[in-house]
Amino acid sequence: MRSNSPGLVTSDDHEDCLVIRDLAVAYGRKVVLKGVQADIRRGQVVGIIGPNGGGKSTLLKAILGLAPVTAGSIYLFGKHASQLRSRMAYVPQRELVDWDFPVTAYDVAMMGRYPHIGWLRRPTNHDRSVVEHMMERVEIIDQRAAQIGQLSGGQQQRVFIARALAQEADVLLLDEPMNGIDAGTQDIIMQVIEEQRVAGKIVLLATHDLVSASCACDCLCCVNERMVSYGPVTETYTVDNLAATYGGPLIMLGKSAEIEPAHTHHTGDHGHHHHTHEGVGGERN
Amino acid sequence: MQVIDYLIDPLHHEFMRRAMIEVVLMGAVTGAIGTFVVLRGLSFIGDALSHAIFPGVIIAFLLGASIFWGALLFGVLTSIAIGVVATHQRVKEDSAIGVLFAGTFALGVVLISSSKNFTRDLASFLFGNVLGVTMTDIWLSFGMGALVIVLIGVFYRELLITSFDRVAAQAMGLPVFLLDLLLLVMISLTIVVSLRAVGNILVVAMLVTPAAAARLLADRLLVTMSLSAAIGVASGIVGLYISYYNDFAAGGTIVLVATAIFALVWLFAPAHGYVFTNVLNRRLAGAAETQVVFESPEIQAPGRH
Numbered sequence: 114m115r116s117n118s119p120g121l122v123t124s125d126d127h128e129d130c131l132v133i134r135d136l137a138v139a140y141g142r143k144v145v146l147k148g149v150q151a152d153i154r155r156g157q158v159v160g161i162i163g164p165n166g167g168g169k170s171t172l173l174k175a176i177l178g179l180a181p182v183t184a185g186s187i188y189l190f191g192k193h194a195s196q197l198r199s200r201m202a203y204v205p206q207r208e209l210v211d212w213d214f215p216v217t218a219y220d221v222a223m224m225g226r227y228p229h230i231g232w233l234r235r236p237t238n239h240d241r242s243v244v245e246h247m248m249e250r251v252e253i254i255d256q257r258a259a260q261i262g263q264l265s266g267g268q269q270q271r272v273f274i275a276r277a278l279a280q281e282a283d284v285l286l287l288d289e290p291m292n293g294i295d296a297g298t299q300d301i302i303m304q305v306i307e308e309q310r311v312a313g314k315i316v317l318l319a320t321h322d323l324v325s326a327s328c329a330c331d332c333l334c335c336v337n338e339r340m341v342s343y344g345p346v347t348e349t350y351t352v353d354n355l356a357a358t359y360g361g362p363l364i365m366l367g368k369s370a371e372i373e374p375a376h377t378h379h380t381g382d383h384g385h386h387h388h389t390h391e392g393v394g395g396e397r398n
Numbered sequence: 399m400q401v402i403d404y405l406i407d408p409l410h411h412e413f414m415r416r417a418m419i420e421v422v423l424m425g426a427v428t429g430a431i432g433t434f435v436v437l438r439g440l441s442f443i444g445d446a447l448s449h450a451i452f453p454g455v456i457i458a459f460l461l462g463a464s465i466f467w468g469a470l471l472f473g474v475l476t477s478i479a480i481g482v483v484a485t486h487q488r489v490k491e492d493s494a495i496g497v498l499f500a501g502t503f504a505l506g507v508v509l510i511s512s513s514k515n516f517t518r519d520l521a522s523f524l525f526g527n528v529l530g531v532t533m534t535d536i537w538l539s540f541g542m543g544a545l546v547i548v549l550i551g552v553f554y555r556e557l558l559i560t561s562f563d564r565v566a567a568q569a570m571g572l573p574v575f576l577l578d579l580l581l582l583v584m585i586s587l588t589i590v591v592s593l594r595a596v597g598n599i600l601v602v603a604m605l606v607t608p609a610a611a612a613r614l615l616a617d618r619l620l621v622t623m624s625l626s627a628a629i630g631v632a633s634g635i636v637g638l639y640i641s642y643y644n645d646f647a648a649g650g651t652i653v654l655v656a657t658a659i660f661a662l663v664w665l666f667a668p669a670h671g672y673v674f675t676n677v678l679n680r681r682l683a684g685a686a687e688t689q690v691v692f693e694s695p696e697i698q699a700p701g702r703h
Contacts, residue, residue: 177569198571205565214437214562215613215622224559228570233552260617276566 128191129155131176131284131315135185138168138175146171149185149340153317153332155283158310160326160346161319163336164359169319170206172336173286176317177203189284199228202282204273206289212262218272219257222248225279247278251301267298274305284315291322303329323355408642417528417595419536421634421652424595424604427543429630430550431588432609433623434581438561442492443480445602446499447582448589450476452506452598455523460509466538466590473586476502481579526597526649528638539591546584546591550623557581558619595634596649603653604630611660614667629659 136149146168153159161169174180176187178195187194189201202225225247226240248254251271256264261272270290277285290302306329309316320326326333333349335341335358342349342358408414435444451469458468476498483494513519522530550557560567560577568574585605592601612626637652644651665672 174565179565179568198569201569203566203569205563209565211437211562215617215619216558216562217618220558220618221562224555224563224566227555227559227572230555232556263617 127152127188130188130190131194132188133176133185134187136172136175136182136187137184138171138180139183140181144183145338146175146336147184147339149175149334149336149343151332151334151340151343153315155313155315156310157332158306158316158318158330159332159334160330161317161334161336162321162323162326162355162358163341165321167337167358168339169321169336170288172334173203173288173317173319176284176286177201197283199280200282201284201286202277202280204270204277204285204287204290207266207270207292210261210269210273212269214261216261217257218253218259218261218264218268219244219248221261221272222253222257222275222279225276228280243281244275244279247275248272250278251275251305265295267294270294270298271301274302278305282314284317285309286317286319288319289321290318291320291325299325323350404643405639408639413529413531414638414642416531416533416536417638417648418635420528420531420539421595421638421648422631423536423539423543424592425608425630425632425634425652426627427546427588427591427630428601428604429608429612429627430623431546431584432605432607432630433612433619433626434557434561435585435605436609436613437619438581440581440585441602441606443495443582444585444589444605446480446495447473447476447586448598448601449499449503451586451589451593452503452523453509455593455598456506456509459519459523460513464534464538465593466542469590469593470542470586472502473589474583477579477582477586480582481575522597523593524597524599525647526593526595526600528595528648531594535594539594542587542591546587549580549584553577553580554620596652600649600653603656604633607653607656607660608633611656611663614663614670629656633659 131151131153133149133151133153137147138145149172151159161172163169171180175182176194178198189197194201222244223236223240226236226244230236230240245254245257248257251274253264253268253271253275256268256272261269264272274290277287285306287302287306291299294302303325306316306318310331318326318330327346327350330346332343332345334343335349335354337358337360342354348354409418432444435441451472454468454470454472455465456468458465461468479498480491480495483498507520510516510520510523556567556572556577559570560572560574564574567577588605589601592604596604608629609622609626611629612622616622616625633656634652637655638648640646640655641648641651663671666674668674
């Protein structure tokens, strides 16, 4: 096993940071994520990468205060993150949304304004103009009256991006935003992430798309049930580190480097039949 | 005109006028709140609550108190109990509900077995007795119905987002547990409103059927809710007339009318009905096969789960 390479971005001014210290998350007795350390400054985009079930979504949920944190702490701008929830905007995985629900694209985008509207009030003209502006930004305004399920995958994702933008939050958490969407939408999402960076927001991007993560992000947080590494892309987007994160055969399309795990044993022509036989026997056992 | 007579005649009776008001109130409120029951998949919880308030009704009846308050008390207690028991990891929510509603319903059956008119009383609680409603019943139904509608109005956005995207609602810091509890209490209130009209057993149909039909017809929550309420009211009125002229049980007839409306909508709804999506679409697709090729993938409908 490789040793951790925390690669923390040191910052004296935590007033400007999302700070995660020794974070551990467990559902019942099962620890799903531990040892997360990160200092994320305003204007930084952090990619959270790792295998399925490695804890990418869990980390986002822990930051939002929606996962059972058993150890460690999360501070945003010098306060407990749970106190500043409304300053974090979240884009869920597409698979978790009920697309048959009777809401229009506009209704969904307007949900981003709910923390601003407050109880017992109605949306103001300002709320409406923010929603329209953000829907224009992601080029979905023409579909404002469409029921959410009538849209294509990319259009649906843009509606959720518009909702997150309409919240005018300081932290944007995106869970697999590139899944099942068209190239045009991917471009828009990448542009939006860049704009958020320039605007001094913090962006967290959980993704299994290593190429887009390496392009869009300043830092990578590699997780596989624990934090394997955290640091600038130049240090973490390496063959060794990714192999340590994924712990198996890995093909990096961007650099066309193929990584063989240390334990694979090559049997060659001679061993082929033997291997098959073993596999069948294994299934039966 | 004969049709007018047919419609006016029953209303010459005081009890039919009262029954008519009662089913209209019941239909509107069950339809509105039922939209949330359907959208959040709470049919089973609605069924459970309607059974769970049964002992409350019986206790109030045996004590000579208003059955509304007994039902309300048990509805609220059961709502809280379901919420709390289900937070225990080893007990899944549906098990918690199953245990609670069967247990409380059994308690109600045992309690009423001590009543002198056991069979008659039991039947009127289980299946409703809309022809026997008093003006007090109507005013209580009106009060509770109005309360439920006002609560929907006040918490509309919160109910919408907790139903549509629970995680986002939690992430925004909304008190999701309390909102869930509020919804359960509102469902309890609604069931209480419906007891006289359709009874314990069939109220779940009024919570689910009109809303399920409305969902096939509308693409926005407010429209769905309004249509659902309209279908609830229509079922009540039509059902009451049919039961009057045929001497059927009113509660059962009202539910059958709602079921028939659902069946028609399921078959013939313009965008989501069976006939349109399966028969006409297939024919259109066959005719337009050559054109489809030129459409961009962006326009194609997304996969549904």
